[in-house]
Amino acid sequence: MSATARNLATPTSRIAGQGRAGAMRAMLRSEARLLARNPGVVVWSTVLPVAAAIVLACIPAIRKPSKDLGGLSFFHVYQPILILFAITLLAVQSLPDVLTRYREMGVLKRLRTTPASPALLLFAQLTLTLLVSISCTVLMTVVPALVGASWPQNVAGFVVAYLLAAWALLGLGLLIASLFHNAKVAAGFGTVLFFVVEFFAGLWLQRPNMPDWLRHISDFTPGGAGAQALTDSSVGHWPSALHLIVLAAWGIAMSVASIRLFSWE
Amino acid sequence: MAMIDVRELRKSYGDRTAVDGISFDVQDGEIFGILGPNGAGKTTTVECIAGLRHRDDGSITVAGMDPALEGTEFREAVGVQLQESRLPEKQTVAEALQLYASFYERPRDWRELAERLGLLEQRNTYFGRLSGGQKQRLSVALALIGNPRVAILDELTTGLDPAARREVWGLLEDLRGTGVTLLLVSHFMEEAERLCDRVVVIDRGRIIAADTPEGLAAGVAADQRMSFVPSAAVDPASLRALPDVHTATISGDRIAVTGTDNVAAAVIIALHERGIQAARLRVDQPSLDDAFIALTHKDDPAAELRSGAASGSATKTGTDSQNTAGASR
Numbered sequence: 022m023s024a025t026a027r028n029l030a031t032p033t034s035r036i037a038g039q040g041r042a043g044a045m046r047a048m049l050r051s052e053a054r055l056l057a058r059n060p061g062v063v064v065w066s067t068v069l070p071v072a073a074a075i076v077l078a079c080i081p082a083i084r085k086p087s088k089d090l091g092g093l094s095f096f097h098v099y100q101p102i103l104i105l106f107a108i109t110l111l112a113v114q115s116l117p118d119v120l121t122r123y124r125e126m127g128v129l130k131r132l133r134t135t136p137a138s139p140a141l142l143l144f145a146q147l148t149l150t151l152l153v154s155i156s157c158t159v160l161m162t163v164v165p166a167l168v169g170a171s172w173p174q175n176v177a178g179f180v181v182a183y184l185l186a187a188w189a190l191l192g193l194g195l196l197i198a199s200l201f202h203n204a205k206v207a208a209g210f211g212t213v214l215f216f217v218v219e220f221f222a223g224l225w226l227q228r229p230n231m232p233d234w235l236r237h238i239s240d241f242t243p244g245g246a247g248a249q250a251l252t253d254s255s256v257g258h259w260p261s262a263l264h265l266i267v268l269a270a271w272g273i274a275m276s277v278a279s280i281r282l283f284s285w286e
Numbered sequence: 287m288a289m290i291d292v293r294e295l296r297k298s299y300g301d302r303t304a305v306d307g308i309s310f311d312v313q314d315g316e317i318f319g320i321l322g323p324n325g326a327g328k329t330t331t332v333e334c335i336a337g338l339r340h341r342d343d344g345s346i347t348v349a350g351m352d353p354a355l356e357g358t359e360f361r362e363a364v365g366v367q368l369q370e371s372r373l374p375e376k377q378t379v380a381e382a383l384q385l386y387a388s389f390y391e392r393p394r395d396w397r398e399l400a401e402r403l404g405l406l407e408q409r410n411t412y413f414g415r416l417s418g419g420q421k422q423r424l425s426v427a428l429a430l431i432g433n434p435r436v437a438i439l440d441e442l443t444t445g446l447d448p449a450a451r452r453e454v455w456g457l458l459e460d461l462r463g464t465g466v467t468l469l470l471v472s473h474f475m476e477e478a479e480r481l482c483d484r485v486v487v488i489d490r491g492r493i494i495a496a497d498t499p500e501g502l503a504a505g506v507a508a509d510q511r512m513s514f515v516p517s518a519a520v521d522p523a524s525l526r527a528l529p530d531v532h533t534a535t536i537s538g539d540r541i542a543v544t545g546t547d548n549v550a551a552a553v554i555i556a557l558h559e560r561g562i563q564a565a566r567l568r569v570d571q572p573s574l575d576d577a578f579i580a581l582t583h584k585d586d587p588a589a590e591l592r593s594g595a596a597s598g599s600a601t602k603t604g605t606d607s608q609n610t611a612g613a614s615r
Contacts, residue, residue: 047388051381058376127371134336134366135432136358137389 044137045144052145056153062118066110067157070103077103078165091229093256096170098229101251102222104161105244108154108187109218112194114211116150120198121207129285139285147191158183174257178250182260185268186247190218192275193243199282218244228252240264243271287350289314289436289467290335295344297330304330306491307344312484314435317458317468319482319499321475323582327491328471329369329440335469336366336438349435362391365434367425369441369471375414379405379424382413383431390432403427403457419450423457430466437461440471455480475574479503489582502577509533509544510571512553514564516541520557528552540566 056063077083083095090098120143123129129139166172173179194211201207220226222244228236239245246267250260288311297305305327312318322328333339335346337353337360346353349363373382383400387393400406403423408416416424422442429437439458443451451474458481461468472478478485479499487495487502495502509532520541522534530552531545543553550569557564 044388047385051377051385054381055374055376123374126373127368128373130338131366131368131371131428133338134361134364134368134429135386135389136361136391 045141048137048141048145049148052142052149056149062115063111063153066115067107067153070106071157071160074100074103074161075164075168078170079168081169084170089230090227093229093252096165097252097255098223098227100161100165100170100255101248102219102224104158104183104251105186105190105222105247106219106224107157107161109190109215109222109244111150111154112187112190113197113214113218114194114208116146116191116194117197117201117211118204118208119146120195121201121204124198124202124284124286125204127286133285143195143283147195150191150194151187154187171255173251173255175254175259178254178259182247182250182254182265182268185265185272186243186250189243189247189268189271189275192272192279193218195279195283196275199279199284218242221245222248241267243268246271288312288347289316289349290318290469291345291347292331292335293345295331295334295346296342297327297334297339298342303491305334305341308486308488308491308493309344310486310493310496312467312469314467315463315465316483317462317470317481319470319472319478319485320488321472321478321485321578322488323473326488326582328473328488331488332438332440332469332471336364337361338366362432363435365429365432365437367429367437367439367442369444371425372421373413373424375412377413378410379413379416380409382424383427386428386431392433393431394433396431399427399431402460404453417450418446419453422446422450422454426454426457430461434466436467436469438469438471442470442472443474443477451477475578479574487578487581495577495581499574502581503571503574505577510547510549510569511542511544512550512567512569513540513542514553514567515539516557517563517565518561520560520562525553525556528556 077096077099083099086092086094123142129142132139132142162173193214197207197211197214201210221239221242222228223231223239226235228239228245228249231239236245240249240263246264250264250268253260253264290310290312292311293309295305295308296303308327308331310318320328320331330339334341335348335353337356340354348360351357351360351363353360353364377385379400380396383396387396397406400409403426405420405423405427408420411420413421413424426437426439426442429439442458443454446454455477458468458470468481470478470482482499484496484498485502486493495505497505516539520536522536522541525531525534525541525543528545530548531543532549533545534541534543536542543549545552550567554564554567
């Protein structure tokens with residue numbers, strides 16, 4: 022384990038030390054191009070939630086506050102769930118699939134033989150995944166607002182909650198890529214985990230309707246904490262400290278674990 | 287000073303010793319071969335030299351640097367072509383070359399390299415659409431794109447069909463004299479014979495021979511082999527009576543004879559005296575292949591039996607002991 026930790030640590034410090042901006046740009050461009058040529062997974066991960074958010078926003082009844090949801094509207098509860106739907110699928114299912122595939126192909130090992138580092142490829146993938154999911158989130162907030170749903174009332178809170186949730190989920194995806202070396206197994210495990218994250222976010226049973234004990238568990242998951250923090254912000258409150266701390270803790274734990282466990286071959 | 291200097295290299299995985307005290311050096315500009323059967327420790331050795339694995343013991347210097355430190359300067363100086371390493375299916379040749387060129391301080395011009403490797407026409411072809419030979423040439427190109435002083439090429443032609451293999455060999459021959467030091471890992475003797483200035487043979491983690499390919503082939507003193515179709519019936523026993531002949535066997539209408547360097551002349555003259563001609567004559571020099579089999583199988587009686595059987599011996603007494611003496615020399 023110390024050897025693999027060293028693998029990740031040594032080349033990372035190298036890029037930082039050298040400031041190889043040119044190599045970073047070339048890698049980002051290359052990965053973006055490859056993503057554009059294989060758009061299947063990204064389209065599949067994003068079309069459904071984006072379309073659902075827009076359709077829901079078009080229906081006036083769904084925008085009305087409901088007693089069943091503790092005074093929130095159906096849209097306010099579901100918009101965060103759908104936002105998390107897209108990033109969870111990208112981070113937990115497609116990211117590990119791509120990274121384990123690169124490891125299987127020997128691309129990461131080949132990069133290790135160059136003055137650049139395989140960490141460059143990890144950064145490029147994380148950056149692209151984040152950019153795609155941010156684009157989806159923008160679509161899922163701007164288009165509904167244009168057709169009559171409300172804008173997030175606390176934009177700063179919304180952005181902070183979103184970025185912390187993204188960190189936690191991308192970290193989770195990176196951990197899956199560290200634990201599983203077979204792309205099919207990693208993608209399969211990611212799919213299962215996606216349903217778990219979304220269950221706690223409230224996709225099937227909305228958080229206001231969860232029994233107390235279940236909601237308390239949900240509070241400590243990235244899905245539940247993320248959904249509640251986004252909902253709170255969109256109705257104008259600040260996310261609760263508990264949820265932000267839970268998201269940050271997941272982000273830190275996942276990052277540390279995957280840096281320790283990730284191996285290039 | 288040697289471009290690559292390896293002293294008493296040792297590496298174990300758990301309680302399995304992969305490399306057990308290997309030492310050799312490679313001079314600047316040399317093409318050096320590491321040969322050995324599968325699992326002999328070749329890849330572990332070159333991965334230690336390439337700075338991809340941490341050795342347990344011994345010292346390695348490549349272009350004056352220790353690979354274990356994985357310094358940027360080391361990565362600039364050493365290009366590596368790994369066994370079974372692929373690229374994304376939808377990356378084109380030009381894109382891969384440009385991307386990898388961006389990692390180096392002083393890369394080669396990718397167009398010039400692609401042209402040299404005969405890949406310019408395929409520059410816009412996806413990696414997934416390239417033939418096996420083209421993929422390997424691209425792999426070599428990526429090992430050379432950084433303008434390295436040392437290139438390490440592991441099992442370059444394994445899995446290629448004979449035409450593609452020759453294509454890659456031709457390319458490496460062109461590299462000779464360009465100042466790049468090449469370290470080649472192979473289990474194809476023909477490859478080493480054609481390309482390498484010097485070779486070491488590794489078996490079970492140790493060097494069992496080090497020489498030029500010709501020196502190795504000559505060193506095992508394997509029998510010369512000939513075979514022919516006689517124009518009239520010949521009793522193999524009568525050929526075995528000749529002093530230069532060690533074995534003579536008949537299979538179908540073809541007679542196979544092994545013996546000393548003079549065996550071909552001796553047999554033709556003997557036949558001629560009986561008014562018999564030898565048609566479809568074939569004479570084989572002992573090759574690096576023979577040397578390799580003799581070297582790597584010498585403490586393995588089963589293998590010796592097999593190689594004995596393969597050379598088809600209905601032997602006369604004395605032949606076996608002579609063969610064995612030759613093999614274990």
